[in-house]
Amino acid sequence: MTAVEPEIIPPVDAAVVPRFAGFRTFARVPTMDQVRRADVAILGAPFDGGTTFRAGSRYGPGAIREASLLLRPYNEPLGLNPFAVHQVVDAGDAAANPVNIIEAHRAIEDAAAALHKSGARVLGLGGDHSVSLPLLRAASGVHGPLSLLQLDAHTDTWDSYFGSKLTHGTMFRRAAEEGLIDAATSVQIGLRGSLYSNTDMADNAELGFTTLLARDLDTVGVTGAIALAVEHLRPPVYVTVDIDCLDPAFAPGTGTPEAGGMTTRELLAIVLGLANQVPVVSADVVEVSPPYDPAGATAVAAANIAYDLLGLLVLGLGH
Numbered sequence: 001m002t003a004v005e006p007e008i009i010p011p012v013d014a015a016v017v018p019r020f021a022g023f024r025t026f027a028r029v030p031t032m033d034q035v036r037r038a039d040v041a042i043l044g045a046p047f048d049g050g051t052t053f054r055a056g057s058r059y060g061p062g063a064i065r066e067a068s069l070l071l072r073p074y075n076e077p078l079g080l081n082p083f084a085v086h087q088v089v090d091a092g093d094a095a096a097n098p099v100n101i102i103e104a105h106r107a108i109e110d111a112a113a114a115l116h117k118s119g120a121r122v123l124g125l126g127g128d129h130s131v132s133l134p135l136l137r138a139a140s141g142v143h144g145p146l147s148l149l150q151l152d153a154h155t156d157t158w159d160s161y162f163g164s165k166l167t168h169g170t171m172f173r174r175a176a177e178e179g180l181i182d183a184a185t186s187v188q189i190g191l192r193g194s195l196y197s198n199t200d201m202a203d204n205a206e207l208g209f210t211t212l213l214a215r216d217l218d219t220v221g222v223t224g225a226i227a228l229a230v231e232h233l234r235p236p237v238y239v240t241v242d243i244d245c246l247d248p249a250f251a252p253g254t255g256t257p258e259a260g261g262m263t264t265r266e267l268l269a270i271v272l273g274l275a276n277q278v279p280v281v282s283a284d285v286v287e288v289s290p291p292y293d294p295a296g297a298t299a300v301a302a303a304n305i306a307y308d309l310l311g312l313l314v315l316g317l318g319h
Contacts, residue, residue, distance in 0.1 A: 009035055010083045011073060019069040025090035026064070026125070027071045027307065029083065032091050038120040039086035040313050042306075043112055043135075044093035045284075047104045050130030050168040052161055054255040056289035060299075061093055061125040063253075063290040064306060067299035075311045077272050082314040091115060096127075101166050105134040112138035116282070121313040123306060126286030128255060129156055132240050133171040133180075139282040140180040143236040146281070148172070148186035149229055149274075151267060152242040153193055153214070153258040155204040168255070168287070176207050183208035185234040189225050189270065190214045190245035193258035214245075214260055222266055226273035239271070239283040239309060243302050251301055253293020264301045271308045279316050283309040 012028040025031060026042040044061030051057065074081045082088060094111035096104035108124075112135050115122050124135045129152075140146055150156070150172065157173040159165070165174065176183045188204075192214040195201070204211070210232045212225055220228070244254040247261035262270075274280065285306045288298050 007036065008084065008087050024062070024065045024069070027068045029088045029090050032089050035087055035089050037087055038089040038091070038115065038118060039317055040088045040123065040310060041091040041115045041120040042089070042123050042125060043091045043115060044125045045096060045108045045127035045131035045135065046093050047096035047098065047108065047131055048128040049098060049101045049104060050166060051128045051255050052167055052169060054289060054292060056291040057126055057128045057255055057287050058098065059290045060127055060286070060288035063288055063293065063296070063299040064125050064285065064302045067296060067303035068307065071303065071307050075307065078275055078308070078311045078315065080311055080314065082311050086314050086317055088310065101130065105130070105166070109134035109137045113141055116142040121317065122282050123310055123313060124284035125306065126284060126288070129168040129242050129286045130166060130171050131286060132284055133166070133174055135282065135284055136175050136180045136238060137178070139238055143281050145179055145182050146236055146238040147233040148175070148181045149233060149237060149239045150186065150188045151190050151240070151245040151270065152188060153190055153244045153261060154242070154256065155188060155191060155200070155209070157204045157207055157209070173207065181238070182234070185232055186210070187229050187232050188212070189229065190262055192260050214262065217262065217266065222269045222273065225270050229274065230277045233278050235279040236281040237278050239274070239280055239312070241267070241271070241283070241285045241305050241309070242287045243285065243298055244287055246301060251298040253289050253298030254287045255289050267305060268308060271305060271312070274312055275315055280309070280312040281316060283313065285309065
């Protein structure tokens, strides 16, 4: 394991300070004011004003941080201690206006853009899925058009909802229209559930997305899902994980649960399968709604997914 360099401040040592003590940062990493630089920054996006069913994901960043207290420094599947080779920090939360989606998105974009321009890779914690739009704007502003890997139960490419073009179900159509993502090199995995119309999937396909339905995982498996992603994605890559890609048995605490989803093990395997194959420059984990997560299982899943995404971001920086 790589030794911690003197200029890198690692997470708080759980053998010195118990996990239940101290400040709640992601995986107990230092805050921005404690470091000289940030190579990877965790940014909370506590906004759920784009939600169309069950709210509560504004509390998601806090729940994910709380669940992340159990994470340990060494990522065994990746063979990497991400905190030893690059400076990982918790940048806190963007000050998202809770009643104005345009202003909320602007605050999230500004916070993420400042981190990207400083040279950091950004890992966002939502928040409803609409927060991916400002996070994509910030990432695209530095890295250019992105390939999107979307792990999700829903396409999130509807045109509008109750007349609004900005919701947690429309943002990837907006992202494609704005040129933030190249839909032709983007992949959606885990889609399932009832639809509004028999044209919904065709409309999504017209944008250019390659899709793998959740039920098709029974045939192609995790290996097939990874192969599909690697085949179509092109650098630079943004990964977005809507926690509702998991079956409600594994992630009950989310806004729009759908039966028939992935297991947590399958999702983690897909994310880890991208290592050294896909250059990930930014990512997010969204739609954790603590009010519907009484045992914290959803937050635990999200924290571990975020930890592996963090590892991918560090691998992209080199070690």
